[in-house]
Amino acid sequence: MDNEVKLPTKVPRDFESLRSTIIERKNAMPKRLAQVAAFALTNPDEIAFGTTASIAAASEVQPSTLVRLAHHLGYEGFSDLQSIFRERLRDRTLSYEERLVSLEQSGAEDEDASILSGFLSAASQSINRLAASVQTEAFARSVDILAAADTIYLIAKRRSYPLTAHMTYAFSKLGIRHQIVASPNGVDPELVQFATPRDAAIAASFSPYAAESLTQSQELADRGVPVIAITDSAFSPLAACATHWFEVAESDFAGFRSLSASMALIMAFPVAIAERRRKMTPAKTTKDKME
Known part of the structure; x- marks a missing residue:
C-alpha cells in the first residue's frame, strides 16, 4: 500500500487552483494517487461525468484510491472533489451562442467596452502568469x-494552429528552415517521417489535446528528434514526450480563451534562434567586409 504524506493546504475551490495544487x-504524492491525479487533469470531462467505478476503471486504480486522493487534497470525499470538475465543465462547455447570451445578461452599461476590457484583462493575466513562471534556463x-x-x-492543430502559422511567417522572414x-491533403504522417x-520540433497542444499532435510528437521523440x-x-501527454516543455495557462473571458501568452512565447523563439545562429556564424574578416 502507498504511504500517504499529509500536506495540509488550503482546499482549492476552483479548477485552476486545484490543477496548480496537484502539479x-x-x-x-504516492504512486497510485499521482496516477489518478494525472488521469484527472488529462481527462477532466471523464471525472465530471463518470461514476466512481467508471473513473477507477479508466484510470486503472481501485475506487478507494479516488477517495484517498480527495482526502489527500483536503476534500471531504470524492464527490466534493468531483464538484470542482463539474463546475469547470459548466464554465467551459457553453456553446458560443450561450457565451454570447451570458455576456448580454451581464448588465454592463457599455457592452462593447466591457467585452474589450474583459479580453484585454484576460490577456494581461495570462502574460503576467507566464512571465512569473517561465524558466529562462x-x-x-x-x-x-x-x-x-x-x-x-x-x-x-485546432485552437493551437495559429501558433505554428505565425512561426512559419517569422521563420520564413528570418531564413530558418x-x-x-x-498539410491540407492529409500527408502529415509522411511529412514527419523525413x-x-x-x-527538432516545436509542438503545441492544450486540453482537450489534439490526438494527431500527440501522436506525431511521440513518434518524433521515439526516433530521437x-x-x-x-x-x-505537467501531466499533459505532450509534456511526457518533450525534451523541454513550457506550461502556459491561458485565462479566459466569458468562456472564450485566447492564445495571448502562448503567442508571446512562440514569438520569442524565431528571434532568439536567429540571434543564436548569427552568433554561431564565424565573424567576417575585414577583407570580407570590404569586398
Whole structure:
C-alpha cells in the first residue's frame, strides 16, 4: 500500500487552483494517487461525468484510491472533489451562442467596452502568469537545440494552429528552415517521417489535446528528434514526450480563451534562434567586409 504524506493546504475551490495544487504536489504524492491525479487533469470531462467505478476503471486504480486522493487534497470525499470538475465543465462547455447570451445578461452599461476590457484583462493575466513562471534556463536550452537543428518541424492543430502559422511567417522572414505539419491533403504522417535526430520540433497542444499532435510528437521523440513542447499541464501527454516543455495557462473571458501568452512565447523563439545562429556564424574578416 502507498504511504500517504499529509500536506495540509488550503482546499482549492476552483479548477485552476486545484490543477496548480496537484502539479505542485505531484512529486510528493504516492504512486497510485499521482496516477489518478494525472488521469484527472488529462481527462477532466471523464471525472465530471463518470461514476466512481467508471473513473477507477479508466484510470486503472481501485475506487478507494479516488477517495484517498480527495482526502489527500483536503476534500471531504470524492464527490466534493468531483464538484470542482463539474463546475469547470459548466464554465467551459457553453456553446458560443450561450457565451454570447451570458455576456448580454451581464448588465454592463457599455457592452462593447466591457467585452474589450474583459479580453484585454484576460490577456494581461495570462502574460503576467507566464512571465512569473517561465524558466529562462529552459528557454535558453531550447533555443540551443532549435538553433542547431537542420529543419524545425512545427506541430499544432485546432485552437493551437495559429501558433505554428505565425512561426512559419517569422521563420520564413528570418531564413530558418522549417516544415509546418499541417498539410491540407492529409500527408502529415509522411511529412514527419523525413525528420531525423539532426532536426527538432516545436509542438503545441492544450486540453482537450489534439490526438494527431500527440501522436506525431511521440513518434518524433521515439526516433530521437528533440521536441520542444508548449502545453498546459505537467501531466499533459505532450509534456511526457518533450525534451523541454513550457506550461502556459491561458485565462479566459466569458468562456472564450485566447492564445495571448502562448503567442508571446512562440514569438520569442524565431528571434532568439536567429540571434543564436548569427552568433554561431564565424565573424567576417575585414577583407570580407570590404569586398
